[in-house]
Amino acid sequence: MKNPGIKKLLIANRGEIAVRIIRAARDLGIATVVVHSDADTESRAVQMADETVNIGPPQAAKSYLCIDAILRAAKETGADAVHPGYGFLAENADFADAVAAAGLLFVGPDGDTIRLMGDKAAARSEAKKANVPTVPGSDGVIEDMEAAAKIAEKIGFPVMIKAAAGGGGRGIRVAHDADQFRELAPQASSEAAATFGDGGVYIEKVIERARHIEVQILGDGENVVHFFERECSLQRRRQKVWEEAPSVALDDRVRDELYRSAVALAKAVYYKGAGTIEYLYDDETGNFYFIEMNTRIQVEHPVTEMICGFDLVAEMILIAGGTKMRVTQETIRRTGHAIEVRLNAEDPANNFMPFPGIVGNLLTPDGPGVRFDHMLYPGYAVPPFYDSLLGKLIVWAEDRDRALLRLKRALDELHIDGLPTTAPLFQALLESEELKQSAVHTRWLEPWLENNLDLIKQKGAQTHE
Structure with a gap:
C-alpha cells in the first residue's frame, strides 16, 4: 500500500x-x-x-x-x-x-457527518430520505410525554425509548403499556442526559425476535463500497458478545437490499472513512429496519477483514491522507465464515463481575484461520478504570460448522492465568444446539445464561485446572 x-x-x-x-x-x-x-x-x-x-x-x-x-x-x-x-x-x-x-x-468522517448520524433521531430522518426502511417510531425527538404516549399507543406496545445521542445500550427503556411508558420515558431521558450530555429520546417499536445485522461500509467522501454483513445477535444487556460474518439467516434478495440501502445512506451523507449501518432483521417477516449508523471502526471489524481479506484500518488511514478509494465493489469478494468472541476480564459465573488483575501465564492460540487481537502480556496489570475488554478471538474457516470447530480448538488453546475471563461462556455456548443451528435473536442469550449457569461454572473450573 x-x-x-x-x-x-x-x-x-x-x-x-x-x-x-x-x-x-x-x-x-x-x-x-x-x-x-x-x-x-x-x-x-x-x-x-x-x-x-x-x-x-x-x-x-x-x-x-x-x-x-x-x-x-x-x-x-x-x-x-x-x-x-x-x-x-x-x-x-x-x-x-x-x-x-x-x-x-x-x-474518520468530519464533524458535521458525525453530528448528523450520531443523533439517532436525525439519522432515522436521513435514512427515510434515502428510502432506507426504518423501525416504526416517532419522527424525531419526543418533546411532550403525553403526546409521545399517544404515539406509542398508535405504534403498538411494546416500544423502546432510546437516547437520541446514545450508544452501547445506555439510555434505553422498554415500555409494555402507556402507564409504564409515562414512568420510563423520563428515566431514559435522565440517563441519556447524564451519560451523553443530551436528554433527547425517541420511540421505536420493539421487534420481539429480531436479529442484529450490520453492513460494513467504506467511503472516501464521494464513492462508497460495502464489505457485506455481520450478525451480532448474541447480546447481553444490549452489549454484543459474539459476532459472525456472514449471517446465515439472510437470503440473497435480503442481502442485496441491505447492501443497496447501506450504500445509499452512506452516499447521501458523503461518508468518509469506515463505518457501519446497523439494522434489525425480523425473522418472521423477512423485513429489515435501519436503527443507527456507527461513524467509526467497530470492535467487530476483524470478522469482516477475515472474510474479505482487506485491512479496514489501513484503508481508512489511506483515505484520511487523501487517497481515493482503491477498491471497487466488483473487486471485493467474500470467502468462508468468520466468528469473533469478545474476551473480557469478567466472571460469567458471577453475574459478569469485572475482575481487573495481573496477567499470569499466558498462552495464546494460533494456527490456520486463527487471529487474536489483544493487549496482553505476562505481568500486565489490567486497570480497573476502563472497559473490561482484553481482546478478541477471531476464527475463519470454509463454512460455519468448521468455524465453530476451529473456535472450540482456539478456546481450548487459550490460557490467561491471574484473572477470570469470559472464555468459559463461549466454551459453554459451543455446546448449545440452538447456537449451532443459529436459531438465535437479540433476546436469546440472557434466558440461556440463566438456564446454563452450572455449565458455565463447569467450563470455568476446567479452564483453571
Whole structure:
C-alpha cells in the first residue's frame, strides 16, 4: 500500500484497538504516537509505539476524553493525523472539528457527518430520505410525554425509548403499556442526559425476535463500497458478545437490499472513512429496519477483514491522507465464515463481575484461520478504570460448522492465568444446539445464561485446572 502522505499518526485511544492501529500504521510506513493515562504507562500499546505522551490521571474525563491534552500531544510530537479508534472520542463531533481546526487530519468522517448520524433521531430522518426502511417510531425527538404516549399507543406496545445521542445500550427503556411508558420515558431521558450530555429520546417499536445485522461500509467522501454483513445477535444487556460474518439467516434478495440501502445512506451523507449501518432483521417477516449508523471502526471489524481479506484500518488511514478509494465493489469478494468472541476480564459465573488483575501465564492460540487481537502480556496489570475488554478471538474457516470447530480448538488453546475471563461462556455456548443451528435473536442469550449457569461454572473450573 502507498503511504498516503501522513508521516506521524497519533492514536487517541488505548487497549487492543490502539495495538491494532499501530500495526496498520506500521504496515503503511507511518510513525505512531500513543497518548496514555497514568494507569496505562505499562500498556502494550505504549511499549509498541514510536513515541508516547502521558496526558493525565486514570480517569477518562481527565485523560482520554480531554481534547486539549490530546491536541497538545499532537503538537508536541509533530503528528499530522489523529485516529480515534472506537469509544472515548471516536464519535465526538467536537473532537473531529477540533482536530481539523488544529490543522490535523482526522481519520474518520468530519464533524458535521458525525453530528448528523450520531443523533439517532436525525439519522432515522436521513435514512427515510434515502428510502432506507426504518423501525416504526416517532419522527424525531419526543418533546411532550403525553403526546409521545399517544404515539406509542398508535405504534403498538411494546416500544423502546432510546437516547437520541446514545450508544452501547445506555439510555434505553422498554415500555409494555402507556402507564409504564409515562414512568420510563423520563428515566431514559435522565440517563441519556447524564451519560451523553443530551436528554433527547425517541420511540421505536420493539421487534420481539429480531436479529442484529450490520453492513460494513467504506467511503472516501464521494464513492462508497460495502464489505457485506455481520450478525451480532448474541447480546447481553444490549452489549454484543459474539459476532459472525456472514449471517446465515439472510437470503440473497435480503442481502442485496441491505447492501443497496447501506450504500445509499452512506452516499447521501458523503461518508468518509469506515463505518457501519446497523439494522434489525425480523425473522418472521423477512423485513429489515435501519436503527443507527456507527461513524467509526467497530470492535467487530476483524470478522469482516477475515472474510474479505482487506485491512479496514489501513484503508481508512489511506483515505484520511487523501487517497481515493482503491477498491471497487466488483473487486471485493467474500470467502468462508468468520466468528469473533469478545474476551473480557469478567466472571460469567458471577453475574459478569469485572475482575481487573495481573496477567499470569499466558498462552495464546494460533494456527490456520486463527487471529487474536489483544493487549496482553505476562505481568500486565489490567486497570480497573476502563472497559473490561482484553481482546478478541477471531476464527475463519470454509463454512460455519468448521468455524465453530476451529473456535472450540482456539478456546481450548487459550490460557490467561491471574484473572477470570469470559472464555468459559463461549466454551459453554459451543455446546448449545440452538447456537449451532443459529436459531438465535437479540433476546436469546440472557434466558440461556440463566438456564446454563452450572455449565458455565463447569467450563470455568476446567479452564483453571
